[in-house]
């Protein structure tokens with residue numbers, strides 16, 4: 521459903537006019553319902569890849585190659601076609617959930633406006649649907665949360681709201697950019713589990729950007745390892761874990777900042793390491 525072919529991103533320094541190539545001709549494909557993790561060190565080009573898919577690369581940047589979503593090349597599509605794809609088919613879950621919601625509107629408005637099937641409903645029905653959405657992401661005190669403004673909710677709760685909103689719009693592709701990095705480990709585990717469960721339930725494809733190899737392995741079918749703007753290997757978490765092809769990937773695995781405790785959704789690699797030890 522998503523096909524990226526020979527993606528090159530070049531940015532131009534507005535002061536000096538100097539051009540720098542940031543992504544060096546990357547290609548990958550994503551099947552319907554599949555989750556691909558983009559993993560790599562800081563600055564390796566993970567977020568820029570997502571930005572290219574979203575069409576929000578830095579001003580003055582040049583993108584070449586192809587980014588096809590269900591056969592439509594987003595690099596050559598008309599403005600109207602692109603607007604529709606971005607509004608209907610793509611949903612972004614970013615690191616900071618506060619950025620996704622309007623700070624002066626209650627959560628209720630965010631959810632109702634994003635719902636594909638609630639816009640035509642009366643206010644009461646739309647509210648019932650919004651409450652139902654919240655229950656789907658494990659939020660029980662729906663009345664309080666619907667009435668709350670974003671600043672009144674914790675990051676973890678708000679990220680659940682963002683996930684609920686993303687799912688409700690019935691997108692084809694979820695783009696998750698370090699969605700749990702700002703959360704503490706326990707909350708992170710809960711939010712990752714909800715994201716994983718909802719994505720599978722709705723059969724959505726996902727590109728999951730993270731520097732955390734364990735986390736990516738926990739929620740993705742395949743991992744693409746990025747280094748200095750290039751994808752250096754792609755494989756299933758098991759393939760990457762058991763047969764890393766590059767020294768860089770081996771170092772990434774060795775340098776993981778923390779090992780997750782048993783039972784944490786991201787304990788996949790750690791548990792195996794324990795088992796191998």
Ligand SMILES: Nc1ncnc2c1ncn2[C@@H]1O[C@H](COP(=O)(O)OP(=O)(O)OP(=O)(O)O)[C@@H](O)[C@H]1O
Pocket residue numbers: 531542560561562563564565566567568569578731
């Ligand atoms: N607005 C920008 N203009 C020019 N270059 C940029 C811009 N933003 C990022 N870069 C450069 O693009 C490269 C890739 O950055 P990117 O943000 O995609 O990395 P990343 O892998 O997502 O890292 P992180 O995990 O730190 O977010 C880096 O060398 C970075 O310096």
